[in-house]
Amino acid sequence: MHDPRHLLDPATEAVRRLARRGYSLDIERLGSLVASRSQSIQAVDAARSESKQLAAAVNAAARAGEPTEELAEKGRALKTKIQELDAELERHEAALQDVLLEIPNLPEDRCPDGDSDEFAVEIRREGTPPAFDFEPLDHVDLGERLGILDFNAAAKLSGSRFAVLKGAGAALERALAQYFLTLHTRRHGYVEHSVPSLVSRKTMxxxxxxxxxxxxxxxxxxxxxxxxxxxxxxxxxxxxxxxxALRADQFPIAITAHTPCFRSEAGSYGRDTRGLIRMHEFAKVELVRICEPADSTKELELMLSHAETCLRELGLAYRVVALAAGDISFAAQFTYDLEVWIPTQGRYREISSVSDCSTFQARRAGIRYSDSEGKRGFAATLNGSGLPIGRTLVAILEQYQQHDGSLRIPEVLVPHTGFAQILADGTPK
Known part of the structure; x- marks a missing residue:
């Protein structure tokens, strides 16, 4: 959420910056709402001041033995007026809040122009996509042939966009989560949390x-x-x-959790209906960092490196792209996507987004901090996937499949799986 004064400041160029992400900011309406709230605040303050003066006059008259009924009557009328003014102020506050809650974060100018993933700008590529001397199977066909993926069973239980993993597939899923958490906590310094999967409207x-x-x-x-x-x-x-209210000497705060995630995919009708790419329920290891706003760009690069380490150590070919201004999330001011190579699609697909939200979420959630000099402000928040389990499994199935129909397991996962290969008949070995 924004400070409306910041949006109204011409130096912020809020109208131009928000237009880059397809949002039309109505400055006149926003200004009118701010002015109405200010007028209400002034009216409430004036009435409260008058009420205090009147109360003092009543007390003085009482001490002097003078009549107080007329003054008391004025005081009662003024209290009623203050209640009405308070209610009016609440209405103006609510109207302004409703507008502010719908305004997305201001994209950084370094975001490329555009409104979809087609306008993402490639930063670099890492790893070499595998070259097969056979026709590779997509992850659905391979997973079903190995007996580790069962979409029919999931459909019987829950309908479309769900999956059942079994045997070596379930073990591989568990191993990925364990590997990611171990990497991020022991080497990257994140503190693991176990958090609820159900949260309140206020939290959302x-x-x-x-x-x-x-x-x-x-x-x-x-x-x-x-x-x-x-x-x-x-x-x-x-x-x-x-x-x-946090202290700057606590920063950066680095936390992680492995949770199920639930999405209706309301805007993805007809997209990725086959397989594990776009599910209603999936598991993910998430990374969150909280820092001073001046450090958020540096912290973003660090978080990106942490997500990249997962892909690099898994031996998966991927690339890093900067998302276009019109394609970043509602709360982000800048986002990197990590895209992993999917051989049967002949292209890179998103596996992780790493975003700098600056103070946008902290203003909404009331996350404040003070520095060593006592200066107060809102903290910066950052988040990224490190990594989603399902999409990582897709990449492993597609990049590590063998000509005999078996699946080789990335070396870093072997200590967590207890096997280095899934044979063509689904037997772990």
Whole structure:
């Protein structure tokens, strides 16, 4: 969320910057809402000041033995007026908040122009895509042939966009999560958390999923209690610090969690309907960092390197791209995507997004900090996938398949799986 004064400041160029991501900022309406709120605040303050003066006059008259009824009557009328002014101020506050909650973060000028992944700018490529002397199978056919993926069973249980992993496939899924968590906690310095998968509306609003993206979320209702299934562990991890005042000497805060994630994929009709690429439920290891705003760019590069380490050590060919201004998430000001090579599609596909949200989420969630000189402000928050389990499994199945129908396991996973290969009949070896 934004400070409206920041948006109204011509030096911010908010209209131009938001237009780059396809959002039309109505400066006149915003200015009018801010002015109305200011006028209401002034009216409330003036009435409260008058009320204090009147109360003092009543007390003085009483001490002097003079009549107080007329003054007391004025005081009662003024209290009623203050209640009305307070209600009016609340209405103006709510109207302004409703508008501010719908305004996305301002993209950095270094974001490329464009509104889709087609406009992403490649930064670099790492690794060499495998060359096969046979026709490779896509991850669905290979996984079903190996007996480690079962989409029919999942459809029987839950419908489309779900999967059942079994045998060596389930072991491989567990091994990936264990490897990612071990890497990030022991070598990258993140503190592992176990967090709820159900959160409140306030929590979802703090990181920017609500109110704008409610149609993309799964939610539950029991009696009068409403809870949402998290789309990413970014939501509970970041909101652990909601409403708190941190100290700069605590920074950077680096936390991680392995959670299920739930997404309705409301805007993806007809896209990636086959396989593990776009699921309603999937597991992911998420990374979150919190720091001073001046350090967010440096912290973003560090987080990117942490996500890249996963892919590099798994031996997966990938590339890094900078997302276009119109394609970054609602809360982000700049985003790198990591895209992994999918042989049967002949292209790179997103496997991780690493985003700098600056103070946008911290303002919504009330995450403040003070530096060594006592200066106060809102913290910067960053988040990234490190990595999603399903899409990583897709890349391994497609890049590590062998001519005899077996699957080789990346070396770094062997200590976690207990096997180095899945034979063509599905037997781990």
């Amino acid at each position: 609003t703090g990181t920017g999923q609500l109110p704008k993206f409610e149609q993309d979320l799964f939610k539950t209702s029991v009696g009068d209690r409403e809870l949402f299934l998290i789309p990413t562990a970014e939501v509970p991890l970041t909101n652990l610090f909601a409403g708190e």
